[in-house]
Amino acid sequence: MCGIIGCVGRDDATLDTLVHGLSTLEYRGYDSAGVATASNSVDVVKTSGKIEELRETLEGAALTGDVGIGHTRWSTHGPPTDANSHPHQDCTGDVAVVHNGIIENYQHLRDELAASGHTFTSDTDTEVIPHLVEDQLAEGAEPERAIRNAVSRLEGSYAVAVVVAGHGTVYAARNDSPLVLGLGEDETFLASDVPAFRDYTDQVVYLDDGEFARLEDKGWTVTTLDGDPVEKDVDTIDWDPEETGKSGYDHYMLKEIHEQPRALRQCLRGRVDEMAGTVTIEDVGDLSPDGVQFVACGTSYHAALYGAQLFRDAGIPAQAFLASEYVTSVPPLSDALVVGVTQSGETADTLSALRTARKRGVKTLAVTNVVGSTAARECNHAFYIRAGPEIGVAASKTFSTQQVALNQLALSMTDADATREIISALRDLPSNVQRILDESTARSVAETYENADAYFFIGRGYQYPVALEGALKMKEITYKHAEGFASGELKHGPLALVTENTPVFAVVTGDDEQARKIVGNVKEVEARDAPVVAISDGQSDVSRYADHVLEIPETHPRTAAVLANTHLQLVAYHVANLFGHNIDKPRNLAKSVTVE
Template sequence: MCGIIGYVGNKKAAPILLEGLRLLAYRGYDSCGIATSTIDELHVKKDVGEVEKVDAKLDFSQMPGFLGIAHSRWASVGRVTKANAHPHLDCKKGIAVVHNGTITNYPKLKKMLERKGHVFISETDSEIIPHLIEDFMNSGRDLKSAAVNALKMIEGDYSVLVIMKGFDGIIASRRGLPLVLGVASHGMFAASDIPAFLKHTKKVVYLQDNDFVVLKPSNFSVFNLFDMKKARRRVDSVDWRASEIGKKGFEHYMLKEIGEQLGVVKRLERSDPSEIKSFARFLKNADETFLVGCGTSYNACLAAKYVFLRVSDFRINPILASELVNYLRFITRKTVVVALSQSGETADVLDALKKVKGKCKTIGVVNVKGSSLTRQVDKTFLLNAGPELAVASTKVYAAQVCFLSMVAYSLENNYNEGKKNLNYLWNVIYYLTSRTMKNRIKELAFKIKNTSSIFLVGNDSLYPTALEAALKIKEVSYIHAEGLVGSELKHGPLALIEKGTPCIFFVEDESILAAIAEVKARKGYVIGVSPKNNSFFDFWIKVPSVENLNSIVQMIPMQLLAYELSVIRGFNPDKPRNLAKSVTVK
């Protein structure tokens, strides 16, 4: 879940790498560092903290050299310390490595290297790599051969970049974790994600597992790690614009991306209907369909289930990706597994797909072209929501639910009806992201900012909304939040309701009024999210009904609430503690 970037070219490397680190910060912000290389020396700066704070202390931009590598860390093996920050060096301080992933056999390799006299200064598994390379070079191999042999010894998934003083390029390789090349007029890039270099080029090369790459200032060569035969990898182009990755005057990415849901809906409304109808044909021919995802993507699966139930005669089965293993005996050649992921790199989703590979048809619904998920499925559908850089997903949730709702309508040959709903949804989102609504939500945030728990309750299609709203509040404000079905309140959670406990109710019809009355009787603070006010409400958030897409419109005020709570409580909503955007470890 760390972010890595490398650059070699005719421009000074350090400012470019620093810019890339800022754009990879959503992948980890426990520590960061940069290594650059000149003819006779490696230059390394690193420390604990977010990129901006470390840069203010170390002044990364002043580092010399026209090639280098950089890393933003999400700690998995080893504590958050300067010694554990990347880049890591060998004993002679001539080789530098940045690494994303987990080396599962590192204790064994470390003992072997220590017996040979290697001295380690960190607790990380990553430090194994430069020492292994050094060990092979001690036996007479060159950097390329030594790196190949070192990587062959590693067990686990990784993406890795290697530089050495005196070497005029970068070694790059991946297995199971993302690494994409960028081909610019002034040099070559390798990074975890495209936004890290999008300002410089839209030309990209999507690497495959066990690709081993040598990057030079004006070219690259790709080999298979195990037989070192040359591999052909085409140069592709991305549709994203560099302007999409900036904050555009917003204080945080999260607030910007909440507002960008307008564009998400409009793009889907105007998209080629053949893609959605093609998806529908896949499902029509299936005996059973499973929707799998994690976190927000799983909640989108749940929300989609209710749309399918309401507008079609087709049943789908939402399942947490990590739980799909328990359903393997029900999967046949006539089954379709649909995997949802923003990044296309979610470890549990990829693992689930591996378990069903060859047993059924698989479809990926993903926001990142060329991601690992796109190479594991039989068919890919891109959401085209644009880059999402805040850790907490907002606009991609809307994209996922809208896309699947259009599939549901298409199953019943009602594509145009679904499109009409999207058009009305766009108008409602325009109101929900207005300054008036933002001020209303900020008023609520100030009222409940000091609470220890928030309960969010929704029936039927709004139950997934309650779950997703609770997740957003937990993620960025660190307030305990729990999503519930109204009927479940009296089966335990009601015991936690005290005077003033905030309880947010998502109201679609009168079926939830009994649950509201129960909370009101215990003097809970009732917040209603609904088209109409009610005497039970202590605070009302007016949200027009969009029928089968209420799971989206009632979610947007909650995204704003989570954001405002985070800011008011003094946190950075873009970078919640202990979390990262791409969950690439299980």
């Protein structure tokens, strides 16, 4: 949520670079946007609404500075208005600031500043920052010292970028909110995420908490907030800028659903030896935990539920916790391995949970998509899912690759039964997903039930997290009421909501006792005249009781969950598309939730 871009050394291309960078960060979720450029003065243009509206406003403006910063805001303090948009300035107009995060002591600072004569024009917590800098400059401090002193008074989470009139420099500081530098030839960039400058360079430096960066056309430096030099590694981004385009698809989400076969191959490559029947994950090392605690949020929490069952089935106690609950009510840890599942590696609640575990001396492992992310750097170990960049706010290929990555993790750490059979199913998974993408009748199902009152999803075992994820996708992009349940729970309350206009999606695979129980639950639904959509591999007789069947190839129960999920992603997508919603940027949501 919220996006930051900054650049130095782009000369006449500064403004275009800022606006282009903001457009690549739209996927993070936002409700206003703005830019500031600095030379002998600081010029700011900002507006509520979308990037297109900012572009229209800029057509009549004259911004000439050769260094600049930009921002897309997702409202926290104050509604999305022009005044609340970033950048924010001080009373003199010589300082401009953009900020991601939440300043927890902003009200105290604001009261103090107002009492000393400062005038505020917004409702935001961010606006205290330029005024703090202004006070320091008035006392004779040079800009860098003024900004360091101002930042030192902030409590909470922040990624801050600042420009000052008369200085060709972008200053930045980070605490609990991501910032990354992009290193070009005679030009330097700053952003909250790599896509903002990936068209210009693949060389990056990730800032850590408590670090301060200075960007000039002649180079860059990183120090602690106190000014001590920090040696930083320069990493190379291994994906092409083309990967963040739509490639002819109507929406990023649809493109990313169709990219799943490739993403799954990338996740499996070099880790699975089918001949030997082994899985080796060099990044993780030799971990043999007595127990596993997963911490995650949203879609990643559903992957964590799935992963916990994988470990339990192999005889290792495992639980999945909502990261936000874990922090405030920490369960007994003993010698458990704490695994944070986070697509971005920057999810604030998940980072807090992992830090809580580390403070208690427990080993931590990040399962993430982003190399160099905060979770990857702070945990004892990192395991990358290799999904490639995902732009759509609603997760698709990152969920399926999380499922596969957790399979690999469980197989590498446990003595699972039928390991060769599971590995064979994992090998076949990309082609089986492709088959579903080629043959799915999800669009027809969506057209049949687009006007339903609500949607219910049921499953058991490995399919229960898939039911939860199917419901979440429907909520996120269609804005319709949807719920996922363990199928046996229907008769304990939710059945009261079932009507002839509430389709029930039942995930039924195999023909064991579990499948037979779900079929029994389907009969309960059918008896109340609710339409049933079965996601089935044809082994059970659920099709006899279903109005529609979305077929999946016969496979191992573990990988059947990935295949079933593909159908549900497509159903949600097509329903949302029929409504004409902004699928890639659903209302009120952000791709990376970096505040608690």
